Amino acid sequence: MQTERPDYEGALAALDAIDLDKEGLFKKISGAYVTTAYHVGFSYFMLGRYTDAIRHLNAGIQYIDRLKFGATRPHALPLLLKRQDQMYALTAIIMALVPGQQHLVDESVSLGLHQKYSAKMNRMAEGTLPVFDELFSYCCPKFIGDGDNHSAYTVQYKLFLEVVAAHAIIPKLRGYFEMYTLSLIHISEPTRPERRGDGV
Numbered sequence: 001m002q003t004e005r006p007d008y009e010g011a012l013a014a015l016d017a018i019d020l021d022k023e024g025l026f027k028k029i030s031g032a033y034v035t036t037a038y039h040v041g042f043s044y045f046m047l048g049r050y051t052d053a054i055r056h057l058n059a060g061i062q063y064i065d066r067l068k069f070g071a072t073r074p075h076a077l078p079l080l081l082k083r084q085d086q087m088y089a090l091t092a093i094i095m096a097l098v099p100g101q102q103h104l105v106d107e108s109v110s111l112g113l114h115q116k117y118s119a120k121m122n123r124m125a126e127g128t129l130p131v132f133d134e135l136f137s138y139c140c141p142k143f144i145g146d147g148d149n150h151s152a153y154t155v156q157y158k159l160f161l162e163v164v165a166a167h168a169i170i171p172k173l174r175g176y177f178e179m180y181t182l183s184l185i186h187i188s189e190p191t192r193p194e195r196r197g198d199g200v
Contacts, residue, residue: 031079
């Protein structure tokens with residue numbers, strides 16, 4: 001509920017008493033575990049803690065993959081698969097914003113991410129804002145405002161756009177840094193005189 005308000009730090013503080021990584025009763029209730037993994041991942045995402053977000057989203061995606069093969073309640077599977085796709089979309093956004101995080105994702109999750117969102121991830125890496133908009137509106141929880149849900153979503157969307165804008169400059173800076181580094185290497189290399197034949 002805290003995530004829907006949106007009080008992300010409060011949502012995470014409410015779960016301090018639960019060890020989400022530990023096996024036990026909590027993981028036996030699939031809907032509760034998946035929903036919690038999703039909301040925790042989203043909270044970490046909105047707080048800019050991308051490594052933690054990926055860790056929880058990855059665990060939730062893998063958990064649903066295991067349920068697909070041993071589903072005891074097939075009526076709940078479509079809802080879990082939709083939540084899994086939302087977690088994939090959120091992971092795709094994180095991967096586009098912060099490249100180099102692939103080592104945090106399990107191989108099966110990485111394969112599923114590539115199959116579902118590789119084209120969109122490439123477009124997001126190029127800075128295509130409508131793709132960010134599409135995926136964010138799909139994967140974010142429904143926010144509860146003080147009367148108008150759309151205004152609550154708009155506030156969160158503006159925060160998200162600020163994050164996208166802040167990360168959009170990083171590839172340009174990285175390109176300038178690489179160009180500058182190559183220039184320094186080229187300048188610092190001693191020039192060697194060319195050797196000519198012995199004149200025989």
